Amino acid sequence: MGSTSRQLHVFFLPFMAPGHMIPMLDIAKLFTTRGVKATIITTPLNVPIVAKTIERTKTCGNSVVKIDIQTIEFPAVEACLPEGCETTDSKTTHDEKMATFASSHKMLRQPLEQLLQNHDHPHCIVADMVFPWTIDAAAKFGIPVLVFNVTSVFSASAVVSIGQYKPQMEVSSDSEPFVIPNFPGEIMLTRMKLPNFTGNKYVKAFFSDLMKEVVESEVRSYGVILNSFYELEPAYANHYTRVCARKAWYIGPVSLCNKDAKDKGQRGKESSIDKHECMNWLNTKHINSVVYICFGSLSNFRDSQLMEIAMGLEASGQQFIWVVRKDKNEKEDEDWLPMGFEKRMEGKGLIIRGWAPQALILDHEAVGGFVTHCGWNSRLEGVSAGLPMVTWPLFAEQFFNEKLVIEVLKIGVPVGAQQCVEFSGNDNPIKKEAIEKAVRHIMEGEEAKEMRSRAKELGEMARRAIEEGGSSYSQLNALIEELKALHS
Structure with missing residues (x-):
């Protein structure tokens, strides 16, 4: 019966920035080594970067690895950005322009829904954390979404605790330290070191809203994938799953899927x-x-x-x-x-x-x-x-x-x-x-x-974590088996 079932197919939707795209592509490679069909969803101007990076994944060991690419249009001009501005490398270093670029990602929702409407549905979508709207878009087609949180478990947990308890509101100045409450270790920060610290009200509002949406999307999603490994931050991994109540898989370091010099050298841009x-x-x-x-x-x-x-x-x-x-x-x-x-x-x-x-x-x-x-x-x-x-x-x-x-x-x-x-x-x-x-x-x-x-x-x-029998290797296997069970 299993031989007649459709191969597990996963869409990967990375944010258009090198620090988000590169690990997402590595994750797609890892999925394909477990027999999963992977499709990268990106915008036209990002295709050459993606194609170059996955070029050497056509063969892996004795099995043929297949990673497809599907494109969706990014309406840069409509978003008040320069034509052809489809990555954070496209002269988006000014804070307001960067925030405009990042916030305009919501305009990708309709093209993604159109793609899902016109193609065989994947069994799952792995979506970048800055695309929280993916959950509602995929829900229309009954597709579960895994959020890819691009940072450490420590940071992901800290954002939850700070958002919940708001210790930064209890200090009298931007430079006065506060302890992150209900968090392993006595970790002290100041308001000046928080992600949304800026004198630009537009940028501050954007980052504050984004952090809130990311936290909410993690709760509403099927679960969270993190590019870390349990042994690196065990106290925070336990905290994230038990106290923050996240369903999470730690499958990193994903960069280690690139074994030889040519693989390592082909990550990202030329x-x-x-x-x-x-x-x-x-x-x-x-x-x-x-x-x-x-x-x-x-x-x-x-x-x-x-x-x-x-x-x-x-x-x-x-x-x-x-x-x-x-x-x-x-x-x-x-x-x-x-x-x-x-x-x-x-x-x-x-x-x-x-x-x-x-x-x-x-x-x-x-x-x-x-x-x-x-x-x-x-x-x-x-x-x-x-x-x-x-x-x-x-x-x-x-x-x-x-x-x-x-x-x-x-x-x-x-x-x-x-x-x-x-x-x-x-x-x-x-x-x-x-x-x-x-x-x-x-x-x-x-x-x-x-x-x-x-x-x-x-x-x-x-x-050791990414080798057979290691914690990350085993967690990825467990995740894929769980996804298969959803559709068996």
Whole structure:
């Protein structure tokens, strides 16, 4: 009887930002390794990125892996955005424009419903957390929805507790600390470190509403998928399921589904540097001698901050790979670099302007530390690589992730960021002295060795979690069997 049943088919609907699309594509790959048919739903201009990323999934082991792509139109102009603005890379770094782009996702609902109307219905939809409307759209066709929460279990749980108890309303100033109530550990935050902290009322209202909608959608959905693994944050995983009452599956680190160098190098956009050139450069360095600095795809530091980073790196005496946004290109007058910086750093430092093959770099034995904005994908990739970190949170849930790294896992040091900043940058840069001190802290001395040892242990746990019999491997199997049972 089972042989005549239709193959389990799942739609995957990622938000159009690299930090959301890349892990969603990895999750789709993982589903296909369990015999599930996967279809990625995206907009036309994102198809090349998706197609390139899944190209090598056509064969996996002895079985043929099939990932389809279906497109739905994104009405950018109707949403008061530039024509062709279909990703967060499309010059959306201004806060209001970013909020407009993110809020306009609701305009995808009608095209998605039309797609569902005209095609065989999938058995399930895995929808990004910023698409809470997917639940009602899918309900019209009797399709269950799994929410993909793109952050840590720690952060997801913290958002629930703060939303429920509102401790930020009990303090008298933005800088006065409060304890997150009914939450494992005595975790202290300030209003300045919350995702919706901004002086822009429109942006503040957008993020406040979005956080509320995300929490509500998690409750109304069939369940939540998280890119984490139980052993990394067990107290918070237990809290999320028992206290927050979420039905959840921890199936990460999903980036580890990419086994070889070509798989790792093909994640996301085309690298701005030849991968072989980058690897050859690292091959000339000693083990744990290079620090990698990258702040994700959305950060946009002003020239004054980039200058401080450059001076701090030079003063630290460490070898480095530093990734900066592509609009900081070599043809401009590079006022953001000290005079003669690149000449002095020749052979010691490598600047990548644009997109870097991050997973490849982090996994290289020469890399011994990671300066990160605490975006969850990067942070989890750093854990998987067994690296101590300098934490430099900027916005969204990144200050929550910093708390996990520093206070719970104890594998990093803070650079000293005190408040969420705008996507367009901050007028009060972190100074070179703080950057130098933090970089030295994770690269030199006994404490650095201890942090690296703890990070290596977590990296080994991460790899065991996704192997056959591991916690994430088993949870994904259990989820797929449950979905099959719904339709048997």
